[in-house]
Amino acid sequence: MLRSSGALVATSAVLAACSSAKPSVARIGESPTTVKLEDLAVTDVVLLRTAMSMETMAATMLTNSAVTGLASKDAAPVIAAFAADHISHLEDLRVLIAARNGSAYSETNTKLMQAYGQPALDLVANGKVEADVLALMHAVETLIAATYQYFVSLTVEPALRADLVRLGGRSSRRSAVSAQLINGGTGGFAPANDKDGVALVATLPGAFGSLSAVQVALGPVNDTGTRATVLMDTPSLNSLIY
Amino acid sequence: MSMTTRRRLIASLLAGGAVVAAAPLFAGHASAADNAAPPHRDAADNAALNACLERESRMVATYRGIIGGLADNDLAAMTLILDHHIAYAHSLKGYLAVEAETPSSAPLASPTGSLASIARQLAALEDSTATIHTDTIGSIKGLDAAMLLASIVTVEARHAAALELIAGATPIAAVGN
Numbered sequence: 001m002l003r004s005s006g007a008l009v010a011t012s013a014v015l016a017a018c019s020s021a022k023p024s025v026a027r028i029g030e031s032p033t034t035v036k037l038e039d040l041a042v043t044d045v046v047l048l049r050t051a052m053s054m055e056t057m058a059a060t061m062l063t064n065s066a067v068t069g070l071a072s073k074d075a076a077p078v079i080a081a082f083a084a085d086h087i088s089h090l091e092d093l094r095v096l097i098a099a100r101n102g103s104a105y106s107e108t109n110t111k112l113m114q115a116y117g118q119p120a121l122d123l124v125a126n127g128k129v130e131a132d133v134l135a136l137m138h139a140v141e142t143l144i145a146a147t148y149q150y151f152v153s154l155t156v157e158p159a160l161r162a163d164l165v166r167l168g169g170r171s172s173r174r175s176a177v178s179a180q181l182i183n184g185g186t187g188g189f190a191p192a193n194d195k196d197g198v199a200l201v202a203t204l205p206g207a208f209g210s211l212s213a214v215q216v217a218l219g220p221v222n223d224t225g226t227r228a229t230v231l232m233d234t235p236s237l238n239s240l241i242y
Numbered sequence: 243m244s245m246t247t248r249r250r251l252i253a254s255l256l257a258g259g260a261v262v263a264a265a266p267l268f269a270g271h272a273s274a275a276d277n278a279a280p281p282h283r284d285a286a287d288n289a290a291l292n293a294c295l296e297r298e299s300r301m302v303a304t305y306r307g308i309i310g311g312l313a314d315n316d317l318a319a320m321t322l323i324l325d326h327h328i329a330y331a332h333s334l335k336g337y338l339a340v341e342a343e344t345p346s347s348a349p350l351a352s353p354t355g356s357l358a359s360i361a362r363q364l365a366a367l368e369d370s371t372a373t374i375h376t377d378t379i380g381s382i383k384g385l386d387a388a389m390l391l392a393s394i395v396t397v398e399a400r401h402a403a404a405l406e407l408i409a410g411a412t413p414i415a416a417v418g419n
Contacts, residue, residue, distance in 0.1 A: 078413045085417070145396055152392040153385065156280055162380025165392050169372060170418065172399035177413045180404060186319035186357075189404060203404045207326040208333075209396025 040242045044160055045102030047151045049241040051164070052093045053109035054147050057117055058140050059086040060108050066125035071133045075181065079137055082174050086144070089167055096163060111239040112232075120230045123219030127227070131182070132218050138178035138201060139216035139232055145171035147234045149209045172209070179203040280385045287382035288341045291334060294378055294391065297371055298331040299345035304367060307349050308360055316357055319408075323364075323401055330394050337390060358409045365405035372398040 040046075061067065062083035071079050094104045108117070120139075124132045148168025155161045180188060182201045191202040214232040221227055305324035312320055335342045353363040375391045375398070382388060406416035 081414045082417070145399075149392045149396050152379070153389050158280075158383060158388065159380045161388050161392070162376050165376045165379050165395050168392070169376065169395055169399035172396050173403035173417045176400035176403040177407065177416050180407050180416075181413060184407075185315065186408060187315040189315075189319035190322045204322060204326070204397065204400055207329040207397060208393040 042154055042237070042240060044155055044157055045097060045100050046240050046242050047154055047164075048093050048097045048100070048102065048160075049105040050109065050235050050239075051147065051151065051167070052090055052097075052105045053107060053241050054112075054144055054235065055086045055089045055093065056106065057108040057113055058144050059083045059090075060113075061117055061121060061140055062086070062137060064121050066121050067133050067136060070124065070128065070130050072130055075133060075137075078177070078181065079133065082137060082141065082178075085170060085174065089170070092163075092167065096160065105241050109235060109239055109241070112235060115239075116230050116232050120216070120218055120232075123228055123230065127219035129219075134178060134182050135201075135216050135218060138175060138182060139214050139230070141171050141175035141178055143214045143232045143234065144168070145175055146209065146211055146214065150211050150234045176203050281383055282386045283384040284382065285341075287384045287387055288338060290378045290382055291338055291387055292341075292343045292345070294375055295331060295334040295338065295342060296345040297374055298327055298334060299347055300350045301327040301367065301371055302331055303347045303349040304351055304353075304364070308353055308364075312357070320364075326397060326401070333390060333394075337387060361405040362409035365402050365409055368398050368402035368405060372402060 062079050067079065068076065090106075097104050120136055124136055145168045148164045148171065151164050152161045155164060179201050180203050182188075183203070188201070189203045191205050192200050194200055211234060215229055216232070217227040217229050219228045302324065305320060305327060309317060309320050309324060331345070350367055351363055353360040372395045375395045379388045379391050379395070382391075403416045403418075407413065
C-alpha cells in the first residue's frame with residue numbers, strides 16, 4: 001500500500017509538472033500562443049449556405065463591368081440571363097435553408113473570391129480580350145456544377161442530394177451552352193486540339209462529371225507568349241460557410 | 243481494515259475513476275451517433291439502381307439505332323454520347339455486381355428525320371433520363387450510388403443542352419429557361 005501510494009504521488013507530480021501552463025524551459029524571444037480551432041461540423045445547412053455563397057459569387061462575376069463591358073452583342077443577353085439564373089437559385093436555396101432552420105447567407109464566398117474570383121476578373125479587365133468573357137462564363141458554370149456534384153458526397157439527407165443535383169444540372173446545361181458558344185456545332189462535342197496542339201473547349205469533355213480544378217486561360221499574353229491560367233476549385237473545408 | 247478490504251476499496255476507486263473518465267468518451271460517441279454518417283451502400287437501393295441501369299441500357303439501344311444514318315462530325319458526336327451511356331450502364335452494372343438484373347435492350351424511341359429533328363428527340367430523352375436519375379438520388383440511401391448518379395446527371399444535363407442547341411434552340415432556351 002505504501003509503495004503504491006508513493007508511486008501514485010510521484011506519478012501525479014510528474015503529470016502535474018507536464019500539465020503546467022508555464023514553460024519550464026528557458027526561451028529567447030516571444031512564443032506565439034496557439035489558439036485551438038473551433039470544432040465545426042459540415043452539416044447540410046453549411047453546404048446550402050456555401051452553395052448560396054457560390055451562386056452569389058457566380059452572379060457577381062458575370063455582372064462585373066469587366067465582363068459586361070467586353071461582352072459581344074450576342075453574348076451579352078446570354079450572360080445576363082445566366083447571372084439572373086444564379087440569383088434565382090438563391091431563392092431556391094433560401095427555401096431549403098429555412099426548412100432546416102438555418103440562416104441564409106447573402107455574401108460571396110470571400111475566400112474563393114480572393115483565391116480566384118477577383119484575380120480572374122482582374123485578368124479579364126487587363127487583357128480586354130472579348131473571348132475571355134465566354135471563357136470565364138464557361139469556367140464559372142462548370143465550377144458551380146462541380147460544386148453541387150461534390151456536395152452530394154457530403155450531404156446527409158437523400159432528398160436534399162436530389163435538390164442539389166437539380167441545381168447543379170442547371171449549371172451543367174449553362175456550361176454546355178457556354179462551350180457551344182465558344183466552339184459550336186457537333187464538331188465541338190468531343191475533346192480535340194487545334195492545329196497548334198492547343199486543347200479546344202469541348203462541350204462534353206468526359207463521360208462523368210469531373211471534380212478536378214477548372215482551368216481557364218485569361219488576360220493579356222505575357223512575355224513568354226502565354227496567358228495566365230486560373231485554377232478554380234470547388235469549396236473545401238476552409239472555404240465552407242459554417 | 244484488512245488487506246482484502248483495502249484492495250477492494252482501491253479497485254472500487256479505480257473502477258469509479260474509469261467510469262468518470264469514460265463518460266465523456268461515451269457521450270462523444272452518442273453525439274456522433276446523432277449525426278450518423280450516411281451508409282456507403284444499402285441493399286434496399288438495388289431495385290431503383292436496376293431501374294437506372296435499364297434506362298441506360300435502353301438509351302444505348304436508342305443511340306445505336308440512329309448512328310447508322312449519320313456521318314462526319316455528327317456521327318462522331320452521337321457516337322461519343324453513345325459511349326457515355328455505355329459507360330453509365332457498365333458503371334451501374336459494376337456497382338450492382340451480382341445484384342444487377344439483365345436490363346431490357348429495347349430502344350426508347352427511333353428518332354428519324356434531319357439531324358435537328360433527331361437531336362430534339364434525343365434531348366428530350368436525355369432530359370427525362372437525368373430526371374429519373376435525380377429522383378433516384380433523392381430516394382436511395384447509399385452515398386456511393388448517389389455520387390455515381392450525380393456524376394452521370396452532371397453530364398447528361400450537358401448532353402441535353404448541347405442537343406437542344408443542335409436542334410435549333412436559342413442558348414437561353416437550351417438551358418431550360
